[in-house]
Amino acid sequence: MSEYALELSNLSRHFYLKNGAFKEPTLLKAVDGISLRIRPGETLGLVGESGCGKSTLAKMILGLLEPTNGDVLINDKARGSSSRLSMSRQLQPIFQDPYSSLNPRKTIEQIIRLPLQLHKIGDAKSQQKAVKDISDLVGLPERLLKNYPGQLSGGQRQRVAIARALILKPSILVCDEPTSALDVSVQAQILNLLMDLKKELGLTYLFISHNLGVVEHLVDRVAVMYRGKIVEQGTREQIFQNAQHPYTQALLSSVLTPEPALGLPEVLDSSTWDKAS
Amino acid sequence: MSDSTSTVSTAPSANTFLPVVPEWRRMMNRFLGHRGLLMGSIILGLIVVLAILAPWLAPHDPYLQNISQRMIPPVWHEKGSWEHIFGTDKLGRDYLSRLLYGARISLTIGLSAALISGLIGTTLGVLAGYFGGRVDAVISYIITTRLAMPVVLVALAMSALVGGSLQMVIILLGLLLWDRFAVVARSTTQQLRDAEFIASAKVLGASTTYILVRELLPNILSALIVVMTLEMAHAILLEATLSFLGLGVQPPMPSWGLMISEGKAYMFFKTWVIAIPGIALMVLVLAINLVGDGLRDMNAPEGRN
Ligand SMILES: Nc1ncnc2c1ncn2[C@@H]1O[C@H](COP(=O)(O)OP(=O)(O)O)[C@@H](O)[C@H]1O
Ligand SMILES: [Mg+2]
Numbered sequence: 001m002s003e004y005a006l007e008l009s010n011l012s013r014h015f016y017l018k019n020g021a022f023k024e025p026t027l028l029k030a031v032d033g034i035s036l037r038i039r040p041g042e043t044l045g046l047v048g049e050s051g052c053g054k055s056t057l058a059k060m061i062l063g064l065l066e067p068t069n070g071d072v073l074i075n076d077k078a079r080g081s082s083s084r085l086s087m088s089r090q091l092q093p094i095f096q097d098p099y100s101s102l103n104p105r106k107t108i109e110q111i112i113r114l115p116l117q118l119h120k121i122g123d124a125k126s127q128q129k130a131v132k133d134i135s136d137l138v139g140l141p142e143r144l145l146k147n148y149p150g151q152l153s154g155g156q157r158q159r160v161a162i163a164r165a166l167i168l169k170p171s172i173l174v175c176d177e178p179t180s181a182l183d184v185s186v187q188a189q190i191l192n193l194l195m196d197l198k199k200e201l202g203l204t205y206l207f208i209s210h211n212l213g214v215v216e217h218l219v220d221r222v223a224v225m226y227r228g229k230i231v232e233q234g235t236r237e238q239i240f241q242n243a244q245h246p247y248t249q250a251l252l253s254s255v256l257t258p259e260p261a262l263g264l265p266e267v268l269d270s271s272t273w274d275k276a277s
Numbered sequence: 278m279s280d281s282t283s284t285v286s287t288a289p290s291a292n293t294f295l296p297v298v299p300e301w302r303r304m305m306n307r308f309l310g311h312r313g314l315l316m317g318s319i320i321l322g323l324i325v326v327l328a329i330l331a332p333w334l335a336p337h338d339p340y341l342q343n344i345s346q347r348m349i350p351p352v353w354h355e356k357g358s359w360e361h362i363f364g365t366d367k368l369g370r371d372y373l374s375r376l377l378y379g380a381r382i383s384l385t386i387g388l389s390a391a392l393i394s395g396l397i398g399t400t401l402g403v404l405a406g407y408f409g410g411r412v413d414a415v416i417s418y419i420i421t422t423r424l425a426m427p428v429v430l431v432a433l434a435m436s437a438l439v440g441g442s443l444q445m446v447i448i449l450l451g452l453l454l455w456d457r458f459a460v461v462a463r464s465t466t467q468q469l470r471d472a473e474f475i476a477s478a479k480v481l482g483a484s485t486t487y488i489l490v491r492e493l494l495p496n497i498l499s500a501l502i503v504v505m506t507l508e509m510a511h512a513i514l515l516e517a518t519l520s521f522l523g524l525g526v527q528p529p530m531p532s533w534g535l536m537i538s539e540g541k542a543y544m545f546f547k548t549w550v551i552a553i554p555g556i557a558l559m560v561l562v563l564a565i566n567l568v569g570d571g572l573r574d575m576n577a578p579e580g581r582n
Contacts, residue, residue, distance in 0.1 A: 084482035093477065100472045
């Protein structure tokens, strides 16, 4: 067994933002030298406000975006060293928006079955059986398999996305805000499902969220991201009971404020931290 | 938000009771509810059936000349007869028979030209929209160049150069009318290329061809079919124009444009020689446009669900 399921070393991604035809483009360091390690079976929560680079990081891990710098290691092997096909058997994504993550022109069965077809696993019959089994596992009623995504609710769609991610039996899931597009009542169901699956299948999670509250009950460790950098990481207890960094404290207090609508308090000025650290 | 996790409940997935109306039923209802689409489809369907059955329906051979039967007026004229319901032309050929066979030519040209241009335009547009960057820059340049060319003029010049025939007209129009396909395919592809279902297929290791053909194309097809109807009508009119000017389908083929052209010498005294093919052309183009508009309405997002 590999020492780390997922290892990021000094990973960066820069974007050049165009400012019209005659001005110099500005450099945006969406992800700026991030190193992270996740042990097999561990759940790491990656938390930070919107726009801090979480999805960019996830895309690089998934091979959807080339890093400007640094490496992604999956089960101790560099992402680029083997094909997408073999990487995708080890690592699968769950995306944020279950309305755009399922092809509207395919039936649920076709969607869940696609990974098996692309990987040429089994014959038609065994594939159909696998689809039924995995649908059972994620709590998706069998009668929905012949339907199109447009006929399903948000929660059901996210179950379909989870089934599709799991059918190749990967060991790692990268969940990029898997519940933030869902109704609050449905969020809890999906989070529970993800936790049950983790126990049952021994999965490793990178669980991305902009909300510390969402990850509190799920994760073993937390990494806090701000403007492309990890500003603090530690075990769940360390972060939730003894946060050191002012940004983490601000995130926590926004979670703990009685009025969630108040959002982040305006104490955020990274220049003071940079001097301090 | 924060207490959504502290009150985690193990509620079963009871949210499974959305009314499940079969897709085809919904489509059927909307189809029947759209008057223009219904009418257009009926007329177009009728013309297609008439064209297919032309050999059995036509009372005479459309090419058979009979000098003693020249310029017989249609049946509703006092001098008309049931022998030639729509009369005869200047060479004594039965007008109804020629009209029926002419429908075949119009439809063949419309469909083939639209298919060729659809293939060219969709390929260019999808590639430009999906890959972006330099590919997009080059293809956009090609599209702009094509848009800068006046279609009728180029078609006239080209057919004057290579000579008119049915195949020539099809190829020529196919090579000229792809711009709208390209523009529509490009913009719809741009909207979809970052969709998460595409990303998911990429992560799974699907080839680019698979992603473009099996994941993306079905989602832009409805928009392309609308363009297809427009370009069909466009091609049919252009063929009539070319044939009218003597640069398209050549005599003695019974193209509607050619029929109008051959009748133009008589148009002040024997109006029907150009009225009959003219009205046929108008009805066909109108029907196709009604179908196109209707399909567009049916695919419009506000009509969804
Ligand atoms: N393809 C891109 N081109 C330019 N800027 C981008 C691109 N993708 C993301 N960004 C920018 O990078 C930053 C981080 O985005 P993202 O990773 O989506 O944040 P998060 O997921 O944490 O909300 C944002 O400022 C965003 O505008
Ligand atoms: Mg994001």
